[in-house]
Amino acid sequence: MTGILEGRVAIVTGAGRGLGRAHALELARQGAAVVVNDLGTSGSGEGASRTPAEQVAAAIRAAGGEAVTNGADVADFAAAEALVAQAVETFGGLDVLVNNAGFVRDRMLVNTSEEEWDAVVRVHLKGHFAMLRHAAAYWRREAKAGRPRAARVINTSSGAGLQGSVGQGTYSAAKAGIAGLTLVAAEELAPYGVTVNAIAPSARTRMTDGPFATKMAKPADGFDAMDPANVSPVVAWLASAEAGDVTGRVIEIEGGQICVEDAWRHGPAHDLGARWDAADVGPALRELLGRAAAPEPVYGARPAPAAQPDGARA
Structure with a gap:
């Protein structure tokens, strides 16, 4: 099997089903040797x-x-280290880490238990950290030994983490954390030749069967925009040596659309040059909000009420 990843070694976490399965198959089709976690x-x-x-x-x-x-639990710190070691020992190195493993426990915030919060944050956010931490340590050792690798990390965030999603507060928080971790890791690992990006995929998986089942339904014919395999070519390119100048980005993928996210940029500002009086904050902040872009709607948010005629009351 030859392609843009020929000779490269990859780990894909959560690769048994859904997006992870599609990623593992596509990376292998492009020539990578794959550790299927x-x-x-x-x-x-x-x-x-x-x-x-x-x-x-x-x-x-x-x-x-x-x-x-x-079969490791990627949020188990020692098991994550052993997974990286397995790739190195089996295939002679590691070039690509695709962090994909995760699950959901959808709940409104007022119904979310401590156990549900801990479980979701653990597998998504700690799982990304543990794998990234041990892979990065390996790449740093290689670079210091004069054997730098054109290494690539592709994390998995979500539209829920970028715009929010009603009923998925825990999942949204974890996915937002992954986006933030991606930005920091991209900067910290750049000296070792490692790029770190994240994807925000929209696809049919076990995690979307509940709240988004209608949107994710498979069409009777034509292009299946929600097929997980639509996402994987973008992952494969980000994993390639060619993508060495792309790092610290979050890329949303749905069907045939690729969108570079543009979030958390500095917007309108006003510097008083002194400490604000609380009574003056409201007018100043409202003026800045009037000049700022409106936030993206939260997934599942109630539509804004229709404008009422003069004199009418909702």
Whole structure:
């Protein structure tokens, strides 16, 4: 199997199903040797099974590629370190890390339990950190030893993390954290030749079966805009040596559309040159808000009420 990733070694976490499966298959199709990681849990993070990862690895090998499996919990710090070591020991190095593993437990904030919060933040945010931390340590050692690698990290954020999503406060917070982590990691790892980007995919997976089932439904015919495989070519390019000048970006992908997110930029400002009096803050801040771009609507937000005629009351 040859392509833009020929000779490169990749880890894909959560690669047993959905987006991770599509990523692993596409990276292998482009020539990468792939460590297929999946804990094999349910959509809400319960249970474990090696079968999903084994099926993906078998499909890669059947197509002529190279793949091994790993069943580690990526949020287990020691297990994440062992996963990086497995890639290095099996294939002689590591060039690409695709952080994809995760699950959801949708709840409104007033109904979210501490256990649900901890579980979701752990697998998404800590899972990204643990894998990134150990992969980065390996790449730093290689660079200091005079063996720099054109390494690439592709994290997985979400529109929920960028614009928010009603009923997904925990998931949104974790995904927003991943976007912030991506920006910092891109800067810190640049001296070692490592790029770090994030994707915000929109696709049909177990995590979208609930609140977005209608939008994600498979069409009877024509282009399936919600097929997870639509996202993976972008991941493959970001994983390539060619993408060395692209870092610290969050890229949203839906169907055939690629969108570079433009969030958290400095907007209108007013410097008083002294400490503000609280009574003066309101008028100044309202003037700045009037000049700032309106925020993107939160997914699932109630539509704004229709304007009423003069004298009418809602």
